[in-house]
Amino acid sequence: MAESWIAGVGMTAFEKPGTRDRPYWEMAGEAGAAALADAGISYADVEQAAVGYCFQPSTAGQRAVYELGLTGIPVYNVSNNCATGATALMLARQLVEGGAADCVLALGFEKMRKGPLGGGADSGDLAASPVARHYGVMAAAHGFGTTPPTAQIFGNAAREHMARHGTTEAQLAAVAAKNHRHSAANPRAQFRQVWSAAEILAAPTVHRPLTRLQCSPTSDGAAAAVVVSARFAARRGPLPRAVAIAGQAMATDTGDSFASGSCIDVVGLPMSRAAARGACEAAGLGIEDVDVVELHDCFSINELLTYEALGMCPEGASGELVESGATTYGGRWVVNPSGGLISKGHPLGATGLAQVAEVVWQLRGEAGDRQVPGARTGLAHNIGLGGAAVVTLLRA
Template identity: 70%
Template structure:
């Protein structure tokens, strides 16, 4: 990229259970986008373009949402990339700025969801489903249950494969839920703020063995936003003290590696995550050992473990041991999902990737209050969607 790009303002709503608040998606965007602009100290009139991510609303819902912030006539792009939608919108914003097209872009993600488990595209006519190939591999290897949500099945079966292949235990996988629920206690934006013991996580209602309810992300309502600007904009507006540089970003999609093994571990995106991670480290010249704080896509507890391995935080099959030994919480080698992650913060699909960026921005600016990671200098985000897309980003305080 020709120019550096910086996040200078972030904002989000509290993530909430669907239908628990009387609001529309444009109300969410007005709140989150307004907070991001206020954090940056700039008006909507400075925004030149707006990529807006969501999965479940109608076409041009992005325009309807940002019209609450202003009617300036700027280009609005409607982005839908399954659960990686928010990070895809952020990546577009960075490309607009780093490519020299714009000095100020507003990236937004939102979702207004229905109560109940997410279908995930696995039910109905497989011939027309975007994830038909993914679920066919699962069905051929493990069968397809009509009683469990499809997404829980495919990730639960990935967990079973990991257990069979590496000796990973249900207790090790459950430690992810224990950790992330504990972290969310200090996050006022989190949908859940209750701490659970390992026994409680294991004893919760089983969704698809070995995954229990407290190891699965909930459906959620919410929005998040980030103001992405050029170095020139930072200097002209005196934003050096709060500017977070997006050092590197990469989006990858499925390759033959995702399907060749006929394994749910690969079908749910581990090869995509590994490739995106390698690319951002190559772009930045940094490695996972340089990272202090991580927000990653723990849609189900097993996916956090798979992502540890994909990012090189441990060897193949060692992710369960890593979390059980405390290496990914306060006092460990990294702090992973200080926000509570998707499992406890919530998962409004279009907003998740931008909420991750907001948390990393607060952490690197020292604004995360009781969940602050001490002396955090480099942060990483990882956001993945079946079908598929994986987006990894690397961030640090701006150096001027």
């Protein structure tokens, strides 16, 4: 890959919708201004902007960056379901590495409604949904109930994993317990309370076997990153705190996602595996070279599936991996030191960029009480049904 660097990152606190009822442009402006200040540049230095969101109106990207300045630069509005933030970053990187610009702002934000994303089978025209094919696979195998559809499809993936590999409810709860524990050290996290695995299992069930504390919440928030070229750095002077984008890849669904008739595949394991392979090949790195991982734990089962997709363990062994302590402090990797989506929160358009911000802070040694000792290489994994998976490898 050609060289590109993340010169600055920023994000707001992630909050329960309605906590402060801030307009999206105010949150976006805060995150963007923080990223610019972190990079030591002004908005006048930014040549283009890629802005991601899912639930705001058309051209909300322009409304957001107008909080930073009115310089007339091109602004691209990006929407890719829950992978929107990482998609904005990928577009920024491609603009820089393709020579179209030397300094690009990637910005993501979301202002969400309280409650789950969608209702059950009677919540609208599912045939017209972008994920109709995915829900069709689920319905054929498991039926379609009245619980929130995303919880259903991931909950049914968990059931399949349990039946196929002997994964236990305690192992699913161990994922959530780890991430809630990590978030206690993150002042920007939506939830900072520590929950034991027993308390997580005792929480209200959303869709069996997933309890409420194993599901990411709806959130308000924003995050941003400034991507620059080596030419920009040479022109401006050294950027000692910049972090290299060592490799990045996106994958979408293929026939393999649907051929098996399995919810494990339709929720994204094949495309996560393909994106991870592409990013590692571009970087010349393997998962064994990675120290810290921020991955898309929208539900506890997806963290286990992503361990397997990234090659952190053999297929079916992810439950044992989390129980072993290999994915927390003192283990082989620290996964989701931010608290992950489950505990940090999940404002859809911001999530992928917030993951990258956390990895950047970790690689700089700026993560405070949640710092992973000696972290030099990090991985961010952002996925959206319907479908897109983006994997980004960063190197100090």
